[in-house]
Amino acid sequence: MRGHTGDELLRLPVRARGIRLGRAVDVFLHPSEPRALGLDVLCGDELHRFLPFPAASLAEGAFEAGSPFVLLDLGPDSFYRLEARSLAGLRGRSVGADGSTLEDVVLGPGWAIEELVLERAGRRRRVPLDGIVLPVRSRARGG
Numbered sequence: 001m002r003g004h005t006g007d008e009l010l011r012l013p014v015r016a017r018g019i020r021l022g023r024a025v026d027v028f029l030h031p032s033e034p035r036a037l038g039l040d041v042l043c044g045d046e047l048h049r050f051l052p053f054p055a056a057s058l059a060e061g062a063f064e065a066g067s068p069f070v071l072l073d074l075g076p077d078s079f080y081r082l083e084a085r086s087l088a089g090l091r092g093r094s095v096g097a098d099g100s101t102l103e104d105v106v107l108g109p110g111w112a113i114e115e116l117v118l119e120r121a122g123r124r125r126r127v128p129l130d131g132i133v134l135p136v137r138s139r140a141r142g143g
Contacts, residue, residue: 003106003114004058006087012058014041014051016065022049024063028084029105034113034129036105037084039063041071048074053111085134093135096120102135 006027014021022043028050029036038052049071056063056070065071074080087105095102095118103124104117113134115126 003108005104005106005117007104009039009063009107012062014039014056014063014065014071016068020044021065021068021071024051025088027087027105027107028080029087029090029113029134031083031085034134036107036111036113037080040074040080040086043071050074050078050080090135095132095135 009027010024013023022041024039025042025048026040027036028038028040036053038050038055041049041051043049050073051063051065051071056065058064072078072080090102091104092101094100095116098120100118100120102116103119105113106115106117106126108114113129115128116132116134117124117126119125
C-alpha cells in the first residue's frame, strides 16, 4: 500500500459486495500509538458506524467491507468516540515549536502514520513522523 492521506481516504465510498453502504467522514487514530484504527462512516440510514481497517480493503477506489455487519454502531458513548483520536478533531492543532499545525496524516502499510502534513504561514509540507508527538487525545466527533 502506498501512503494515503486522510483527505484521500475521506473521498472514498464504503461498499460491501459492490453495494454502497455510506461514506467516510473521519479517520480514527489510536489513542497512544502512531496508527489509524478505522473510519467513521456515515451510512445510508444517516447513522454513524465504525469500520475497522482490518475488516476492509482498498479496492477500485473504495473501501470494500466483507459484509455490512463489520460496521459497528458508533453511538455517542461508544469506545471509539470516547477513546480514539479523531483526525477531524486534531486538524489545526499545534504540533511544533515553530508554530506548525497538523492538517493531515499520511498512512502507510498496516495503517501506520508515516508522515504528517503540517501547515505554517499558509504553506503545507509533508514531514516524517520521527520525533513529532501528535496532540493529546481529542474527543472524536460529537464529544
